[in-house]
Amino acid sequence: MITKVPTYFYENIYKVDYQNLKDKGIKTLFFDLDNTLIPYDIPYLPTEVISFLKELEKDFKVLIITNNNYRRTKLAVGNNFNFMAHAKKPLKKAYYKALALTKSNVWEVCAIGDQLMTDIIGANKLGIKSILVNPIDPKSEGIPTKINRFRERLLIKKISKKDPNLFLERLIDFNAR
Numbered sequence: 001m002i003t004k005v006p007t008y009f010y011e012n013i014y015k016v017d018y019q020n021l022k023d024k025g026i027k028t029l030f031f032d033l034d035n036t037l038i039p040y041d042i043p044y045l046p047t048e049v050i051s052f053l054k055e056l057e058k059d060f061k062v063l064i065i066t067n068n069n070y071r072r073t074k075l076a077v078g079n080n081f082n083f084m085a086h087a088k089k090p091l092k093k094a095y096y097k098a099l100a101l102t103k104s105n106v107w108e109v110c111a112i113g114d115q116l117m118t119d120i121i122g123a124n125k126l127g128i129k130s131i132l133v134n135p136i137d138p139k140s141e142g143i144p145t146k147i148n149r150f151r152e153r154l155l156i157k158k159i160s161k162k163d164p165n166l167f168l169e170r171l172i173d174f175n176a177r
């Protein structure tokens, strides 16, 4: 079960305890793009997100890893941050590539995203710390993500039955379920 749940849950990227991550030796942050940083239907990263991530870059390497296509990602991120499009999360190769790109070891990385089936399970497979955040705007999600959400709800239900404490600690406030 533990490989299916996030290391931490926070309401959104602004609420994450980055100091705690730093204290635990985290040097690199992998951010998901859609519904973690911006809704699917917003083309550009808003200035407040850019400034927030720029601030984080004083303490961490930042890489945006998305399963979305290059065009969407390039338009959204521009030259502001390093990114990996078409990542194919939760496949392990996505994370091997991201680790190589950021010259990071697994124990130095924390991955932040809004989906259990991709962002969290993918990171956990390699032993990368993971943070689940609430999706910014679930209404903006397309069919493939809706299917993932369906599988996610079943998984969360299973976790809540098998390990109620883990559910209460890390999933009860997740609002996509």
Ligand SMILES: [Mg+2]
Pocket: 032, 033, 034, 035, 036, 113, 114, 115
């Ligand atoms: Mg997402």
